[in-house]
Amino acid sequence: MALVIFAGAGAPPTSGGAGVLEYVEAHRTIYIVRQLLWTVPSLFLLVVFLALAVALRSRSRSIAAIAGLIAVTSWAVSFAWPTTGDGSLAMVLLADRYAEASAVADRAPFVAGAEVLIALNDVPAVIGVLQTLGILLISLVMLDGPFATGVAWLGVATGAIGVIAEVLRPILGAAYAVYGVLLFVWLIWVGVALWRHSSAVSPAT
Incomplete structure:
Protein backbone atom coordinates (compact mmCIF):
# COMPACT_ATOMS: atom_id res chain seq x y z
CA MET A 1 0.00 0.00 0.00
CA VAL A 40 2.77 6.26 13.01
CA PRO A 41 5.17 3.26 13.10
CA SER A 42 7.03 5.05 15.91
CA LEU A 43 4.06 4.30 18.18
CA PHE A 44 4.34 0.59 17.46
CA LEU A 45 8.10 0.70 17.98
CA LEU A 46 7.64 2.32 21.39
CA VAL A 47 5.37 -0.55 22.45
CA VAL A 48 7.70 -3.16 20.95
CA PHE A 49 10.78 -1.83 22.74
CA LEU A 50 8.97 -1.65 26.06
CA ALA A 51 7.79 -5.24 25.62
CA LEU A 52 11.27 -6.42 24.61
CA ALA A 53 12.88 -4.73 27.60
CA VAL A 54 10.45 -6.55 29.90
CA ALA A 55 10.85 -9.91 28.13
CA LEU A 56 14.66 -9.69 28.24
CA ARG A 57 15.13 -8.26 31.72
CA SER A 58 15.98 -11.68 33.20
CA ARG A 59 18.74 -12.28 30.61
CA SER A 60 20.75 -9.11 31.01
CA ARG A 61 18.87 -6.66 33.19
CA SER A 62 21.29 -3.73 32.87
CA ILE A 63 21.90 -3.98 29.12
CA ALA A 64 18.22 -4.58 28.38
CA ALA A 65 17.31 -1.55 30.50
CA ILE A 66 19.89 0.67 28.78
CA ALA A 67 18.89 -0.51 25.30
CA GLY A 68 15.21 -0.08 26.12
CA LEU A 69 15.78 3.39 27.57
CA ILE A 70 17.76 4.56 24.54
CA ALA A 71 15.27 3.12 22.08
CA VAL A 72 12.07 4.23 23.81
CA THR A 73 13.38 7.72 24.55
CA SER A 74 14.68 8.31 21.02
CA TRP A 75 11.47 7.13 19.35
CA ALA A 76 9.39 9.22 21.77
CA VAL A 77 11.49 12.33 21.17
CA SER A 78 11.12 11.83 17.41
CA PHE A 79 7.54 13.10 17.73
CA ALA A 80 8.96 16.48 18.81
CA TRP A 81 11.34 16.64 15.83
CA VAL A 123 20.55 16.76 8.61
CA PRO A 124 21.58 13.40 10.09
CA ALA A 125 19.69 13.73 13.38
CA VAL A 126 21.21 12.44 16.59
CA ILE A 127 17.74 11.08 17.30
CA GLY A 128 17.91 8.81 14.27
CA VAL A 129 21.32 7.46 15.26
CA LEU A 130 20.08 6.75 18.79
CA GLN A 131 17.03 4.96 17.40
CA THR A 132 19.14 2.60 15.35
CA LEU A 133 21.60 2.15 18.21
CA GLY A 134 18.69 1.08 20.40
CA ILE A 135 17.68 -1.53 17.82
CA LEU A 136 21.25 -2.83 17.66
CA LEU A 137 21.66 -3.08 21.45
CA ILE A 138 18.30 -4.73 22.12
CA SER A 139 18.93 -7.21 19.29
CA LEU A 140 22.31 -8.17 20.76
CA VAL A 141 20.54 -8.97 24.02
CA MET A 142 17.96 -10.99 22.05
CA LEU A 143 20.73 -13.30 20.81
CA ASP A 144 20.85 -14.77 24.31
CA GLY A 145 17.12 -14.48 24.91
CA PRO A 146 14.02 -16.61 24.40
CA PHE A 147 13.55 -15.52 20.80
CA ALA A 148 14.63 -17.12 17.52
CA THR A 149 18.17 -16.21 16.48
CA GLY A 150 16.87 -15.20 13.06
CA VAL A 151 14.90 -12.24 14.35
CA ALA A 152 17.78 -11.28 16.64
CA TRP A 153 20.33 -11.29 13.80
CA LEU A 154 17.93 -9.36 11.58
CA GLY A 155 17.73 -6.76 14.34
CA VAL A 156 21.52 -6.61 14.57
CA ALA A 157 21.75 -6.10 10.80
CA THR A 158 18.94 -3.54 10.83
CA GLY A 159 20.55 -1.59 13.67
CA ALA A 160 24.03 -1.62 12.12
CA ILE A 161 22.77 -0.65 8.67
CA GLY A 162 20.48 1.91 10.28
CA VAL A 163 23.35 3.69 12.05
CA ILE A 164 25.21 4.00 8.74
CA ALA A 165 22.04 5.03 6.91
CA GLU A 166 21.24 7.78 9.42
CA VAL A 167 24.76 9.21 9.35
CA LEU A 168 24.94 9.14 5.54
CA ARG A 169 21.29 9.99 4.87
CA PRO A 170 21.97 13.24 2.97
CA ILE A 171 24.03 11.40 0.34
CA LEU A 172 22.21 8.05 0.23
CA GLY A 173 19.08 9.28 -1.51
CA ALA A 174 16.68 6.45 -2.36
CA ALA A 175 19.14 3.89 -0.94
CA TYR A 176 18.04 5.03 2.53
CA ALA A 177 14.84 3.07 1.90
CA VAL A 178 16.77 -0.18 2.41
CA TYR A 179 16.95 0.58 6.12
CA GLY A 180 13.25 1.42 6.16
CA VAL A 181 12.31 -1.91 4.60
CA LEU A 182 14.51 -3.83 7.05
CA LEU A 183 12.98 -1.92 9.96
CA PHE A 184 9.42 -2.80 8.92
CA VAL A 185 10.29 -6.47 8.39
CA TRP A 186 12.04 -6.61 11.77
CA LEU A 187 9.12 -4.85 13.49
CA ILE A 188 6.60 -7.35 12.12
CA TRP A 189 8.80 -10.33 12.97
CA VAL A 190 9.43 -9.08 16.50
CA GLY A 191 5.72 -8.45 16.98
CA VAL A 192 4.96 -12.06 16.05
CA ALA A 193 7.81 -13.31 18.27
CA LEU A 194 6.52 -11.31 21.25
CA TRP A 195 3.00 -12.64 20.75
CA ARG A 196 4.28 -16.23 20.67
CA HIS A 197 6.47 -15.57 23.70
CA SER A 198 3.57 -14.18 25.71
CA SER A 199 1.39 -17.13 24.68
CA ALA A 200 4.06 -19.57 25.84
CA VAL A 201 4.66 -17.79 29.15
CA SER A 202 1.00 -17.23 30.09
CA PRO A 203 0.05 -20.91 30.61
CA ALA A 204 3.17 -21.41 32.74
CA THR A 205 2.21 -18.54 35.00
Whole structure:
Protein backbone atom coordinates (compact mmCIF):
# COMPACT_ATOMS: atom_id res chain seq x y z
CA MET A 1 0.00 0.00 0.00
CA ALA A 2 2.83 2.36 0.91
CA LEU A 3 4.52 1.75 -2.43
CA VAL A 4 1.28 2.54 -4.28
CA ILE A 5 0.85 5.76 -2.32
CA PHE A 6 4.47 6.78 -2.84
CA ALA A 7 4.25 6.13 -6.57
CA GLY A 8 0.92 7.94 -6.87
CA ALA A 9 2.41 11.40 -7.21
CA GLY A 10 6.13 10.81 -7.29
CA ALA A 11 8.57 11.90 -4.64
CA PRO A 12 8.35 15.44 -3.26
CA PRO A 13 11.11 17.85 -4.32
CA THR A 14 14.12 17.77 -2.02
CA SER A 15 15.19 21.36 -2.60
CA GLY A 16 13.63 24.73 -3.30
CA GLY A 17 11.13 25.97 -0.75
CA ALA A 18 8.65 27.31 -3.29
CA GLY A 19 8.73 24.11 -5.32
CA VAL A 20 8.10 21.97 -2.26
CA LEU A 21 5.18 24.13 -1.12
CA GLU A 22 3.61 24.00 -4.57
CA TYR A 23 4.01 20.22 -4.62
CA VAL A 24 2.38 19.89 -1.18
CA GLU A 25 -0.53 22.10 -2.24
CA ALA A 26 -1.07 20.03 -5.39
CA HIS A 27 -0.74 16.63 -3.66
CA ARG A 28 -2.01 17.49 -0.19
CA THR A 29 -3.67 14.18 0.74
CA ILE A 30 -0.89 11.96 -0.55
CA TYR A 31 1.73 14.13 1.15
CA ILE A 32 -0.07 13.90 4.51
CA VAL A 33 -0.39 10.12 4.16
CA ARG A 34 3.33 9.88 3.39
CA GLN A 35 4.17 11.76 6.57
CA LEU A 36 1.86 9.57 8.64
CA LEU A 37 3.46 6.44 7.20
CA TRP A 38 6.76 7.75 8.57
CA THR A 39 5.48 8.76 12.01
CA VAL A 40 2.77 6.26 13.01
CA PRO A 41 5.17 3.26 13.10
CA SER A 42 7.03 5.05 15.91
CA LEU A 43 4.06 4.30 18.18
CA PHE A 44 4.34 0.59 17.46
CA LEU A 45 8.10 0.70 17.98
CA LEU A 46 7.64 2.32 21.39
CA VAL A 47 5.37 -0.55 22.45
CA VAL A 48 7.70 -3.16 20.95
CA PHE A 49 10.78 -1.83 22.74
CA LEU A 50 8.97 -1.65 26.06
CA ALA A 51 7.79 -5.24 25.62
CA LEU A 52 11.27 -6.42 24.61
CA ALA A 53 12.88 -4.73 27.60
CA VAL A 54 10.45 -6.55 29.90
CA ALA A 55 10.85 -9.91 28.13
CA LEU A 56 14.66 -9.69 28.24
CA ARG A 57 15.13 -8.26 31.72
CA SER A 58 15.98 -11.68 33.20
CA ARG A 59 18.74 -12.28 30.61
CA SER A 60 20.75 -9.11 31.01
CA ARG A 61 18.87 -6.66 33.19
CA SER A 62 21.29 -3.73 32.87
CA ILE A 63 21.90 -3.98 29.12
CA ALA A 64 18.22 -4.58 28.38
CA ALA A 65 17.31 -1.55 30.50
CA ILE A 66 19.89 0.67 28.78
CA ALA A 67 18.89 -0.51 25.30
CA GLY A 68 15.21 -0.08 26.12
CA LEU A 69 15.78 3.39 27.57
CA ILE A 70 17.76 4.56 24.54
CA ALA A 71 15.27 3.12 22.08
CA VAL A 72 12.07 4.23 23.81
CA THR A 73 13.38 7.72 24.55
CA SER A 74 14.68 8.31 21.02
CA TRP A 75 11.47 7.13 19.35
CA ALA A 76 9.39 9.22 21.77
CA VAL A 77 11.49 12.33 21.17
CA SER A 78 11.12 11.83 17.41
CA PHE A 79 7.54 13.10 17.73
CA ALA A 80 8.96 16.48 18.81
CA TRP A 81 11.34 16.64 15.83
CA PRO A 82 9.73 18.83 13.12
CA THR A 83 10.61 16.56 10.18
CA THR A 84 9.97 12.90 9.41
CA GLY A 85 12.78 12.03 7.02
CA ASP A 86 10.38 12.39 4.09
CA GLY A 87 9.16 15.90 4.81
CA SER A 88 7.09 17.50 7.55
CA LEU A 89 3.44 17.87 8.47
CA ALA A 90 4.24 21.52 9.19
CA MET A 91 4.86 21.88 5.46
CA VAL A 92 1.12 21.47 4.87
CA LEU A 93 0.32 24.55 6.96
CA LEU A 94 3.05 26.52 5.21
CA ALA A 95 1.69 25.42 1.83
CA ASP A 96 -1.79 26.68 2.76
CA ARG A 97 -0.43 30.08 3.80
CA TYR A 98 1.76 30.20 0.70
CA ALA A 99 -1.24 29.56 -1.55
CA GLU A 100 -3.30 32.25 0.21
CA ALA A 101 -0.60 34.89 -0.29
CA SER A 102 -0.59 36.56 -3.70
CA ALA A 103 2.41 38.86 -3.60
CA VAL A 104 5.95 37.51 -3.79
CA ALA A 105 6.90 39.49 -0.69
CA ASP A 106 4.01 37.95 1.25
CA ARG A 107 5.09 34.45 0.22
CA ALA A 108 8.73 34.93 1.18
CA PRO A 109 8.35 34.04 4.90
CA PHE A 110 6.62 30.77 4.05
CA VAL A 111 9.26 29.88 1.49
CA ALA A 112 11.93 30.59 4.11
CA GLY A 113 10.12 28.36 6.60
CA ALA A 114 9.99 25.58 4.03
CA GLU A 115 13.73 25.94 3.42
CA VAL A 116 14.39 25.51 7.15
CA LEU A 117 12.33 22.31 7.24
CA ILE A 118 14.12 20.99 4.15
CA ALA A 119 17.47 21.66 5.81
CA LEU A 120 16.39 19.92 9.03
CA ASN A 121 15.11 16.96 7.03
CA ASP A 122 18.53 16.53 5.40
CA VAL A 123 20.55 16.76 8.61
CA PRO A 124 21.58 13.40 10.09
CA ALA A 125 19.69 13.73 13.38
CA VAL A 126 21.21 12.44 16.59
CA ILE A 127 17.74 11.08 17.30
CA GLY A 128 17.91 8.81 14.27
CA VAL A 129 21.32 7.46 15.26
CA LEU A 130 20.08 6.75 18.79
CA GLN A 131 17.03 4.96 17.40
CA THR A 132 19.14 2.60 15.35
CA LEU A 133 21.60 2.15 18.21
CA GLY A 134 18.69 1.08 20.40
CA ILE A 135 17.68 -1.53 17.82
CA LEU A 136 21.25 -2.83 17.66
CA LEU A 137 21.66 -3.08 21.45
CA ILE A 138 18.30 -4.73 22.12
CA SER A 139 18.93 -7.21 19.29
CA LEU A 140 22.31 -8.17 20.76
CA VAL A 141 20.54 -8.97 24.02
CA MET A 142 17.96 -10.99 22.05
CA LEU A 143 20.73 -13.30 20.81
CA ASP A 144 20.85 -14.77 24.31
CA GLY A 145 17.12 -14.48 24.91
CA PRO A 146 14.02 -16.61 24.40
CA PHE A 147 13.55 -15.52 20.80
CA ALA A 148 14.63 -17.12 17.52
CA THR A 149 18.17 -16.21 16.48
CA GLY A 150 16.87 -15.20 13.06
CA VAL A 151 14.90 -12.24 14.35
CA ALA A 152 17.78 -11.28 16.64
CA TRP A 153 20.33 -11.29 13.80
CA LEU A 154 17.93 -9.36 11.58
CA GLY A 155 17.73 -6.76 14.34
CA VAL A 156 21.52 -6.61 14.57
CA ALA A 157 21.75 -6.10 10.80
CA THR A 158 18.94 -3.54 10.83
CA GLY A 159 20.55 -1.59 13.67
CA ALA A 160 24.03 -1.62 12.12
CA ILE A 161 22.77 -0.65 8.67
CA GLY A 162 20.48 1.91 10.28
CA VAL A 163 23.35 3.69 12.05
CA ILE A 164 25.21 4.00 8.74
CA ALA A 165 22.04 5.03 6.91
CA GLU A 166 21.24 7.78 9.42
CA VAL A 167 24.76 9.21 9.35
CA LEU A 168 24.94 9.14 5.54
CA ARG A 169 21.29 9.99 4.87
CA PRO A 170 21.97 13.24 2.97
CA ILE A 171 24.03 11.40 0.34
CA LEU A 172 22.21 8.05 0.23
CA GLY A 173 19.08 9.28 -1.51
CA ALA A 174 16.68 6.45 -2.36
CA ALA A 175 19.14 3.89 -0.94
CA TYR A 176 18.04 5.03 2.53
CA ALA A 177 14.84 3.07 1.90
CA VAL A 178 16.77 -0.18 2.41
CA TYR A 179 16.95 0.58 6.12
CA GLY A 180 13.25 1.42 6.16
CA VAL A 181 12.31 -1.91 4.60
CA LEU A 182 14.51 -3.83 7.05
CA LEU A 183 12.98 -1.92 9.96
CA PHE A 184 9.42 -2.80 8.92
CA VAL A 185 10.29 -6.47 8.39
CA TRP A 186 12.04 -6.61 11.77
CA LEU A 187 9.12 -4.85 13.49
CA ILE A 188 6.60 -7.35 12.12
CA TRP A 189 8.80 -10.33 12.97
CA VAL A 190 9.43 -9.08 16.50
CA GLY A 191 5.72 -8.45 16.98
CA VAL A 192 4.96 -12.06 16.05
CA ALA A 193 7.81 -13.31 18.27
CA LEU A 194 6.52 -11.31 21.25
CA TRP A 195 3.00 -12.64 20.75
CA ARG A 196 4.28 -16.23 20.67
CA HIS A 197 6.47 -15.57 23.70
CA SER A 198 3.57 -14.18 25.71
CA SER A 199 1.39 -17.13 24.68
CA ALA A 200 4.06 -19.57 25.84
CA VAL A 201 4.66 -17.79 29.15
CA SER A 202 1.00 -17.23 30.09
CA PRO A 203 0.05 -20.91 30.61
CA ALA A 204 3.17 -21.41 32.74
CA THR A 205 2.21 -18.54 35.00
